[in-house]
Amino acid sequence: PNTIGVDVGSTSTKIVLLKQGEIHYKIRPTGWSPRDAAHQILEELLQEQALSREEIDFIVATGYGRVAITYAHKAVTEITCHGRGAAFLVPETDTIIDIGGQDSKVIKITPQGKVMDFMMNDKCAAGTGRFLGVMAAALGLDVDDLGKFQDVKPASITNMCTVFAESEVIGLLAQGTPKDAIISGLHQAIARRVAAMVKKRGSYEKVVFTGGVALNQGVCRSLEKELGTKILVPEYCQIAGAIGAALIGQDSCPAQS
């Protein structure tokens, strides 16, 4: 069957089409209207794949804005979808770290991708993509550029709070601290905060890192340092939740499989 997963995140909306086992996808900033963002990329994806709406057997919506996708056959929480997606992308994963634009989650799963335990932070910008976004602006950089800097001895960022850390960064710049040292310090800061969440959930063996921030290799290396283990970033790290949603869609239409 052809199924679609729509993951409406606070920052970006992702759509995955599972068509004869192949993954096709699109990502767009969520903006003010989650509904419009999803609609646009859904139509684009169908057109590219020469599919009509009628040829889609099942649509599963997930993410904070999933209620806006009224045409979905089913809405599933992002925790469940992320678990399923990550287990599919990296078999035998036991721990998922997902850092998105405005939240971070740690999910413990069984080898089948069933969620056993999780922890989520969406109340505090520290430890989320937003933290890096604020800091990139203070440094006069694009947030996507942060990951391109080399690791150097990190400047110490003592404030956990995004607002206070931003002032700290401005102070470090004024003192002439090199940008790469500040960026390494910021990567360490976010990694420490998220690693603390991971450690609270017990032991870990195979750790997968997903979400938009997983594209930043500096954060990934810092997380590896903090956790003392190798971390896998799947190619489809940004769309793990949408893949999970599309897979759950497959389960939901067994008649045609």
Next chain:
Amino acid sequence: PNTIGVDVGSTSTKIVLLKQGEIHYKIRPTGWSPRDAAHQILEELLQEQALSREEIDFIVATGYGRVAITYAHKAVTEITCHGRGAAFLVPETDTIIDIGGQDSKVIKITPQGKVMDFMMNDKCAAGTGRFLGVMAAALGLDVDDLGKFQDVKPASITNMCTVFAESEVIGLLAQGTPKDAIISGLHQAIARRVAAMVKKRGSYEKVVFTGGVALNQGVCRSLEKELGTKILVPEYCQIAGAIGAALIGQDSCPAQS
């Protein structure tokens, strides 16, 4: 005796001179050098009062930057000084709410101004003056102007985090929400956060509100609403800690009193 209290806060530095029982004071932004800020206003105050350094019997330093005041005879924590200062300004106070530029504290004291219990937040910008500073900037206003707005039906600010609440305010502005409604919502938000701290410390009867944010009457009224009690803002609300320090200085030189 003539004593001086220096309160080096993260945002502003306050100096109080107790001269024959009279209070004289000066306030200056702390800036990058707490030492310089304090030095400048100390000299100005002495000059205005026609006193030489030798005529000062005791100097007590307090606040986060107190260690920079190496010429002080004594350094005392801000909690102790605030307790003492507030008890002096408003006899029979049992609860002090102090909201400064970068922290907030709740202090429970005996009628003599001895600290029995306290709670401090200096890790999270929410619930501090910084929260209001960030929001004033988003509104294109000076932070001192926020208190001049009338109370109206508050716009609901659902995010506690300063960073997320700032985005919320920008969204409300884009939707055409009037500024006074947003400001009332912000006052309510900070009041709720601080009121929760107060309630955690048990019952309260006579509540005093100090710190720079106490100058904002909207926050004061919101706190009154949240706590269901009248709140007193002493005239010297910004310098309660420095007054306490100067009073502790008086105790420390009994020979000359």
